[in-house]
Amino acid sequence: MELGPGPPLQAPLGGPCPEMLQVAEEAFRGGQYALAAEILGSQLAELPQPDRGLCLRQGDALARAGRIAEALESYSAAARLARLRPEELRGLAESFALLIRDKELRLPDWQGPGPQGDPLDEDPACCRPLELFGCPLCRRLLCDPVSLHCGHTHCKRCAQAGECARCCRHRPASVPSASSASPRVNVVLGNLLEKWFPRESRARRLRTEGDALRERQDPAAALEKYNQALETSCKCSLIAQRAELCTTMKNYQQALHDAEALCRNKPLWPKGHYVKAQALSGLGRTEEALKEFLFCVALNPEWSSMKIEAQKIMCEMFFPAFENVHDSLTPPFSSRTSYTRLKPEFLNSINTQPTAEGGSAAGSSKNLCSKRCINPSVLPPQNDHFGQGVYPGLGQDGPDSCLLECLLFMTSVFNFSDGEAICENSAKSALKAMPGSLVDASDFECSLCMRLFYEPVTTPCGHTFCLKCLERCLDHNPHCPLCKEKLSEFLASRTYKKTVLTEELIVRYLPEELSERTKVYEEEMKELSNLNKDVPIFVCTMAFPTIPCPLHVFEPRYRLMIRRCMETGTKQFGMCLSDELKGFADYGCMLEIRDVKFFPDGRSVVDTVGVCRFRVLSHGQRDGYNTANIEYLEDKKVEGAEYEELVRLHDSVYDQAVSWFTLLKDNMKEQILNHFGSMPGKDPDNPSGPAWYWWLLAVLPLENRAQLAILAMTSLKDRLIAIRRVLIFVTRKRTR
Structure with a gap:
């Protein structure tokens, strides 16, 4: 986990050496936190009175170097000058979370950036449906699936609330719909979900109903729906949702019971620790709530809202309002321990024993962080991912071993032991594999052609057809072939998008049938x-x-x-x-x-x-x-003298045609030019004969039967002679 630098240092007037502060700042930015802390400490020791900004900066450096106890002293010195604000403890919160991530969870360094969206929206892997059956917006099993005009399928509630989350950000409001304002459920997909995942679908529907009741400010009814859903299919994400609702209803004990079960069975799921922190806060168990908030940050270091919650609690728990004792501070002020102002509840939670010199650590705040000030025998062991008991920070050489004791209270009660799985095996297996016996080609049969869907398209009324079948029906009648719903708006769009999910299901579960159906289609296209x-x-x-x-x-x-x-x-x-x-x-x-x-x-x-x-x-x-x-038809080929004669005839008739067109009235010329364009030149040619000839045949006032007779001729000479006779006739008729 990479931690960003704090605000730049500014030397107070008449204060320490600016060059040394600059060196400390560069060391801090370079990750050399211990060096930065040492430089800042030496500069603070030279001041007649402490500087609050330098104390905070030294606290950040010490915290990020893992020297938590010393960091608390620096923050405490700053707190004596002016009450700390939560945002000033960001470095301390991140350092606590880093220690939890490194020594408690044994997780690798945070690579970041994390997944998009709120971590609270992420369900654990055991609660996620197969990719095909998940809503792209809520990422849960589809409930009342609605196929949008763009071809993607969402839960009905998701389709009403937002936009397409997969491809085009197509807003449902702009989608051609049936007469009802509410989108219609895709009949084919809805039936498949009920058939393939009956328990999961029922639980998902009950959960959706509970969500709707919760939005309508009816928590009691919503809780009943959640309980019914859990009786049908037990899910971690559903338990977390019930815990959140219980917290809202101030039933913190029930919320804590659910949250503890989640943390026991899914120790690396951030939301479980979030709902536990909320419940503990409601019960007034502040220190334990802080631990859970820090655990959230450890699992997802980019979860800024959890950092803020942790910083607020730390600000009140470690550094309550100090008396203004600025005038009484004398150098070296850094020797004064910060723990003299800790809340009694936190101090009492740390068990102490006589020090090596025979003194009592509990009786003196200065001895609180001396060697072996915590008795390991009274602390519950922690378990890492492999179930091994560990005591982070104890029994290690070096200064950091004792400094972790301040953190140990918050991290000593994590339990990673294997408990009874929350998610039932049957529920997990139902969404991880599709029994072949449930897959039936008749579930994907077009009701118009009675064959497997090919390029399936879903209408706004929720019925699915082959694209070609639907288009043929709409050629005759702008109504749904099944329910007779009016589809004029759907027809007007002329952009029929294939239903992606239906097509993907056919590709995955009916490959042989699809291959046969594709073969039939390709044969039809070849024939056409x-x-x-x-x-x-x-x-x-x-x-x-x-x-x-x-x-x-x-x-x-x-x-x-x-x-x-x-x-x-x-x-x-x-x-x-x-x-x-x-x-x-x-x-x-x-x-x-x-x-x-x-x-x-x-x-x-x-x-x-x-x-x-x-x-x-x-x-x-x-x-x-x-x-x-x-x-x-192709014209007969001519050569030699016949060809020369044909060229002379061609040029003569062309000149005659130009003369006829030139003598036409202006209004007639304009009509011809608007409809047929300009007369082509006599040079361009094509296999069917000169282009100008066909242009002239089209514009001359001839009956269709006469034009057809000339069109059927395969001799260019015969056609030229025929057109010359027509030109002579129309010219004489015009002169009369």
Whole structure:
């Protein structure tokens, strides 16, 4: 445990050498506390009157050097000049805690920083659930699990009180919810907890009810709930909570009984010593309370609130209000013992015997810290982690052996003997391993597809479905498929997050079933990704290669079709004209999705562009929308003289098209440009033919059937001739 330096020294006017004080300060910062104390002592000895600041600094140095008795003298000298404040005893409190940690607990040096949060919120390992089943906020077994919109699951009370503690700090108030203001329990997870941990779940629910009653200032009813919970499943953390409640109700004896049981069975759990300190304080057993507060600091040196409590008690117990005897002090003032002002209760707790010279240590305060002033035979032995009896500080050579006797009163009654375990074995084992017989794949079955959940999503009303299944249902109706709860807000968000806990449980406990389910899904995606067989067909209007084709999608079947095109990654589907006999025409154009914008009611605007032409080989259907087996169309290749003739024809028709467009009225030009964009140049080309040609075919005033006939042609020469005839016709018609 690393202790920070105190306030910097300042030499009083006409006082000691500033250079020596600086050396002492550097030694203190460097951890050479004994050297710092020696320098400060030499400087104090030269003063005609003691300096309070130097006395305090010397006390800090001595305390951190482990020379507690001498440190108490320095603090006492400072107290004679002006009453000590609790904050001035931080070094002493930390030093006591360090000695307890080192010599009593035999714990390694504190590495720090400690875990985030209040140590009072940390339950012992035996009371913690498996990681998957713990609430990320309260870190206890989930009670009435609620799945938030971000996908993480919390206890219902935690979800109402705070924000998501795991990923996104998503506040429940901003989550789309059902009509009820209270979040709904996840039905699947709630049933699993009741099935897998029946006793633990009941105890957890009773505890939650007790917490609610306690918040409503009904401690008697809360205590009854805690007692019922302990009858169901005995937990250290629950006993500690009952002890806290008893302290609040001023039933300190019952609180102490619970706290002692906790400290006996969980000696390294800080909260057990905290509730014991609270109970002892209520009973007026101040010295014992101080010991427990110091024990808390020893276990967690960063627990500042416990340091403050210890400092307050030490300030009153070791250094009560002194008379102002500043004028009567004469050098060397450091020889006066601090223990002349200790409270009688503390002095009486230390058993003394005649010193080696035959004097009585009890009769003289100066002899209180002489060699062997405490009789070890009357002190209860301490036990370390291995059950060995030890007497810290006694029987050791050197000055520190006797100085620890002041601390021994507070550390002599720790008992680490093995007692009857508080947590029942059945309760511990229930949360440490999952019996395979309890795991049933039917508990994770989607009620829509009757298969294992794949990408499970929980609605605000608490029901869970496969993501794809839920989306298909919401395409048709914005209500929950099971309870018919209105899900308009949930649908409007369009951000369905997978329920993380449900998915993790499936991964851990049903790996084989998940593997089969994943295989089925991947086969479906592979089948949907085939752009030659069972290609989705949007039956609507004419589409052409390279030409934008914005679509307004509102029918449920096409919502599903567009979503699947995005999920497979192909982002392509066919566009065909309607046909009364066959359902759709035998020729069409493949479209590629560039962007999709969703509306709150499920409708969407899909931005697409033409890619290539195709011919339908056979017609079909899938889940309500049309499909087709297709082959792609390519223009016939020409060479030599035919190619030169084709180039001349191409340039001639292009010039004719430019002339036609130039002579159009301004308002017609603006409409065409806004919808189709500018006319492409004649140089760019693509496998389906010049881009300008398809642009022109799209903007010319032709019937769809005529456009379809030209789209189906595989000869560029034939298409150019056909478009030239159309241009001649529309030009003559305009001149009339």
